[in-house]
Amino acid sequence: MIILFGVFVRYNEESDTHWVDYRKENNITSDIENDYYFRYPSFQDVHVMIFVGFGFLMTFLKRYSFGAVGFNFLVAAFGIQWALLMQGWFHSLDYTDGKIKIGIENLINADFCVAGCLIAYGAVLGKVSPVQLLVMTLFGVTLFAVEEYIILNVLHAKDAGGSMVIHTFGAYYGLSISWVLYRPNLDKSKHLNGSVYHSDVFAMIGTLFLWMFWPSFNSAIADHGDGQHRAAINTYLALASTVLTTVAMSSLFEKTGKLDMVHIQNSTLAGGVAVGTAAEFMLSPYGSLIVGFFCGIISTLGYIYFSPFLEEKLKIQDTCGIHNLHAMPGVIGGIVGAISAAAATNTVYGDLGLENTFDFTGPFAKRVPTIQGGYQAAGLCVALCFGIGGGIFVGLVLKLPIWGDPADENCFDDEIYWEVPEDEESVPPILAYNNHMIPNKHCTISKQSSHMPLISPLWEVSM
Amino acid sequence: MIILFGVFVRYNEESDTHWVDYRKENNITSDIENDYYFRYPSFQDVHVMIFVGFGFLMTFLKRYSFGAVGFNFLVAAFGIQWALLMQGWFHSLDYTDGKIKIGIENLINADFCVAGCLIAYGAVLGKVSPVQLLVMTLFGVTLFAVEEYIILNVLHAKDAGGSMVIHTFGAYYGLSISWVLYRPNLDKSKHLNGSVYHSDVFAMIGTLFLWMFWPSFNSAIADHGDGQHRAAINTYLALASTVLTTVAMSSLFEKTGKLDMVHIQNSTLAGGVAVGTAAEFMLSPYGSLIVGFFCGIISTLGYIYFSPFLEEKLKIQDTCGIHNLHAMPGVIGGIVGAISAAAATNTVYGDLGLENTFDFTGPFAKRVPTIQGGYQAAGLCVALCFGIGGGIFVGLVLKLPIWGDPADENCFDDEIYWEVPEDEESVPPILAYNNHMIPNKHCTISKQSSHMPLISPLWEVSM
Amino acid sequence: MIILFGVFVRYNEESDTHWVDYRKENNITSDIENDYYFRYPSFQDVHVMIFVGFGFLMTFLKRYSFGAVGFNFLVAAFGIQWALLMQGWFHSLDYTDGKIKIGIENLINADFCVAGCLIAYGAVLGKVSPVQLLVMTLFGVTLFAVEEYIILNVLHAKDAGGSMVIHTFGAYYGLSISWVLYRPNLDKSKHLNGSVYHSDVFAMIGTLFLWMFWPSFNSAIADHGDGQHRAAINTYLALASTVLTTVAMSSLFEKTGKLDMVHIQNSTLAGGVAVGTAAEFMLSPYGSLIVGFFCGIISTLGYIYFSPFLEEKLKIQDTCGIHNLHAMPGVIGGIVGAISAAAATNTVYGDLGLENTFDFTGPFAKRVPTIQGGYQAAGLCVALCFGIGGGIFVGLVLKLPIWGDPADENCFDDEIYWEVPEDEESVPPILAYNNHMIPNKHCTISKQSSHMPLISPLWEVSM
Secondary structure, three states: OHHHHHHHEEEOOOOOOOHHHHHHHOOOOOHHHOHHHHHHHHHHHHHHHHHHHHHHHHHHOOOOHHHHHHHHHHHHHHHHHHHHHHHHHHHOEEOOOOEEEEOHHHHHHHHHHHHHHHHHHHHHOOOOOHHHHHHHHHHHHHHHHHHHHHHHHHOOOOOOOOHHHHHHHHHHHHHHHHHHOOOOOHHHHHHHOOOOHHHHHHHHHHHHHHHHHHHHHHHOOOOOOHHHHHHHHHHHHHHHHHHHHHHHHHHHHOOOOOEOHHHHHHHHHHHHHHOOHHHHOOOOHHHHHHHHHHHHHHHHHHHHHHHHHHHHOOOOOOOOOHHHHHHHHHHHHHHHHHHHHHOOOHHHHOHHHHHHHHOOOHHHOOOOHHHHHHHHHHHHHHHHHHHHHHHHHHHHHHHOOOOOOOOHHHOOOHHHOEOOOOOHHHOOOOOOOOOOOOOOOOOEEOHHHHHOOOOOOOEEOOO | OHHHHHHHEEEOOOOOOOHHHHHHHOOOOOHHHOHHHHHHHHHHHHHHHHHHHHHHHHHHOOOOHHHHHHHHHHHHHHHHHHHHHHHHHHHOEEOOOOEEEEOHHHHHHHHHHHHHHHHHHHHHOOOOOHHHHHHHHHHHHHHHHHHHHHHHHHOOOOOOOOHHHHHHHHHHHHHHHHHHOOOOOHHHHHHHOOOOHHHHHHHHHHHHHHHHHHHHHHHOOOOOOHHHHHHHHHHHHHHHHHHHHHHHHHHHHOOOOOEOHHHHHHHHHHHHHHOOHHHHOOOOHHHHHHHHHHHHHHHHHHHHHHHHHHHHOOOOOOOOOHHHHHHHHHHHHHHHHHHHHHOOOHHHHOHHHHHHHHOOOHHHOOOOHHHHHHHHHHHHHHHHHHHHHHHHHHHHHHHOOOOOOOOHHHOOOHHHOEOOOOOHHHOOOOOOOOOOOOOOOOOOEOHHHHHOOOOOOOEOOOO | OHHHHHHHEEEOOOOOOOHHHHHHHOOOOOHHHOHHHHHHHHHHHHHHHHHHHHHHHHHHOOOOHHHHHHHHHHHHHHHHHHHHHHHHHHHOEEOOOOEEEEOHHHHHHHHHHHHHHHHHHHHHOOOOOHHHHHHHHHHHHHHHHHHHHHHHHHOOOOOOOOHHHHHHHHHHHHHHHHHHOOOOOHHHHHHHOOOOHHHHHHHHHHHHHHHHHHHHHHHOOOOOOHHHHHHHHHHHHHHHHHHHHHHHHHHHHOOOOOEOHHHHHHHHHHHHHHOOHHHHOOOOHHHHHHHHHHHHHHHHHHHHHHHHHHHHOOOOOOOOOHHHHHHHHHHHHHHHHHHHHHOOOHHHHOHHHHHHHHOOOHHHOOOOHHHHHHHHHHHHHHHHHHHHHHHHHHHHHHHOOOOOOOOHHHOOOHHHOEOOOOOHHHOOOOOEOOOOEOOOOOOOEOHHHHHOOOOOOOEOOOO
């Protein structure tokens, strides 16, 4: 990796010391017009989403918090380096000297690329080894870079918030892998495939940071000025609307009328996914609300009805429910983007505005909105194909018995990959020999039993 | 809501694709002068305060963390949509076409408006149903928009950080509601009205994000340039000073000399509240320190002496102690604002600076600082009246027996509104009838043993 | 403190109402060129690192989370006020009127200064009283300001990210204090010197916020434009690289092949420390990767081999392992900075770029890169001397028996300084002598009792 960076990667003109010369040559009046100041706040928000948002969102499992946040950290850190190279070759290659020139926008794009892989991680959470995750990321980033190049550069589709490029691709990539790696006996670790009170609160940290910073996600690489401004507003509205319908649906469709934390943690984010592609278009505020409204419904119903169906009938085990949070909303986002692009008019956008928003310049100067809508739809298909096809291929690679994946009964358990502190509370406080030791259904055999061979049986008051 | 947005809400000229034309017409040299870049970083910080700050601050209760963070999420997401409409009608209505034109400043203001309602939530935390919260928010936002219009537009008072508009109003609104909804038998759920070790750490997440981002809160809608700069500095200093006096007071006035987490979680923030109104004035660094200094004292003493008095004598049950964190510091903030406005001079501010800071332009061109001070004081009275009057009215509405509020013995308990995971650790691990209690090496003697000297040996299932 | 601020501290021309005049006089075209907009987003990120990052990083101890996050809060809030004064006298004194003029850069520098003291806190975590911490901070800030003045102003060394000024100084300051305060009988509280599952997850919040915002830390006070841009890129890359080597090392060198949370929480950050000085130089992307690569190795091996050695042979008890996270990487950072400064050429930097980056202006106009490298190295030595010398002196002061430090058996325990909630779970659930099941007052009836009707009475090990 270092060698590849040594050969290929350099600073671009805005992050190089020659900026001071570049400024003079291009009549840039102030340092503040460096792209850094346009994008850095959004970049940091996206960075938080990748590492804290995705990481903590997955801590909801009772004994897989280390794996959730730790492997997320590992995968993301590996992925952004590889993404800088792969995306660099496709997007930022300076043909005059064959070098990749990087600036703040490349860092954001690398984070975006990794987001696709982390979405995929959600489907296989707790069921794969860290090595498998790295392999998944290696291929995932590569596929992502190619897919992104086809969608954004060849088809010239717009996808500021990545509904297609990131979410649709990432989700179907993960679901396909999970389908190939189907474990019929996953029931053996069923007792660990659930949350405890505190782990649900930890997961809310992830949810909220994703939710709050999603406007930055969708606006991070949008056009300077009105583009970023509009993307933030649209995302803010779509997300607000999703929360309301999610809560309503969760309460209506649960038998007890109570709210389910799974929905609050996940479905509330669906609006941000679905408004991604169209975020910088003139979707209009009520358009954003409508998108968010329907996504809250679809995503919550997905958790209630569709996830069990996926698992039982289609043999897709989807730990975090990414089908409901990323796949369906991503596809909806692609469709919304295609429709709103096709419906764009000079009256609404203004002549200059239309050209600006869709970049109808250079080789694409003659394209009109209706045609653009078609290319947007084509982009969605490309994302789907790459996701499903790539996922099946990588799934087969991961099925090779060389990656050290956990046994069925060790899934969702940190113990096999982490030094887990011997919580005092995981040791039974009282050990009685005589008579009547009555295990209850929640008790599991303590892993510490080997330390105290004389005393048995031992039940864990698991944390 | 969607229909109202469809009829009324549009992008403003800085978030519309016509920005590119607008720029040319107004000789704006760079995209970076779009208001988005002046305010977006502050907006995101405020957003974090609303959703993570307020949400996690209230997770301190041992079994009400889902409700704290989840209902906060629901209320805020609902409130910002309603606030965009209500504030829009009062502040951002374009009279030429009858539309509300929104931009980044509207999003910040909507977050501010919701902050008022979340403050009120603090007083009734654990004692109301989600439906009651939504009703509270519906009325709260409406009252807020009217009150804000009177204070900022009619009286032309300045209130960048909302000491009066947000904190005073919100706190008295919540306290009045809590007074009307007084529960004489709340003792029945007393065992749940307290914290456990980890819930206090979760609450510190809320405290710290509120504390850290408060400079953004107070500077978010301040004047471009020196106004935002100064507001951030003043708030930073006031908050730092409050922490010291809070710690000192907490240690001095507790019988054991130990620190109380309740004070650290709440009183440390009082300085930010109190410096809100005057944050963009030339309060001077030591002025900020003085404000913070006294608020730390008052707020901490409020928790120790005034809260029990409120509950016993005035029949106001204030779960989070918002009287000490928002009400008293808010009133102080209003007074500090009035005094520092009245004391403003041309020597300190400069001729242009004075005009700029207080917006002595248009119909208010002839106003002088002393008169401004009077109007500031009038603003504080308006906030108080709206808070108390509105709170009593809404409290009576919420007293109708149709909102599904929890019984006295179910207060502070997530079980009635949430699917709570059946924690394994909440199940007794071992049930021994006969003799033979064998300690194991991980067990330590309980620190509580001194409380129960008759019973031994005691082993701790330490946390 | 208030008096000192009253006498000395004023707003600078960018945060004063006279900004509007200043702008006109200096032909500044837009409010957006106020330094506030260049630095505010980075400032807020740094602020998060100081309060949430450092605070939560230290919550890993099972019963010292209140102390970690609470005393961190106290120390930082005290330190930034004192730092504004001390650094002000050395850096921001306006000689025309003898006042310190503060703006956003001073706030960042105050946060930086406090970072040095918080690093030192890591070495003595759990072993000192809050009063000792305040004394440590008082002296630490003072030493820091002098050391910083010598390194940055007298020697004119560059240190944007503070590898030398902050990390080397802070770490050796803390280690020296810990050496003087060596406790031979610390074993008595050994059972509390470790983590539990949830406390490790809390610590990951700290780790991740430090990791994510480190690019802001290193770029916060770098040069406008390309300087900040480049510093962010270099730090991003170095940190990403460190994560990979840390994980690899942790897995390779642990006997069981499992990952250790201590390494993930700490060593992953070493790259950010080490790239601090050189972050704004033309270190080049692969240079950053190399620095991160080696720091991950060194830091992780430090935890495995060097920390036990330090404790046993050198009698330095280093609770958080700051020697591995800050001391060694800090020194490496200083060396990397010296080498890369000495190796700077006009070809790589450009004539103007070289002058800009190293500020070869005014009295230093004639300095060349090789000489600059020497001064960088001299700066590192100054940081080391101040850290070790100052630490020994302050350690001796703290050894006076007047500061109320905890007894050996009370180390790492919140109980002595905090009102700790009496967690239900810290009480033995069942007390059985002879058939006599005696409930104690903290026990509540389990909600699960209905599941096991045969077994009663049941007490809940709640939580």
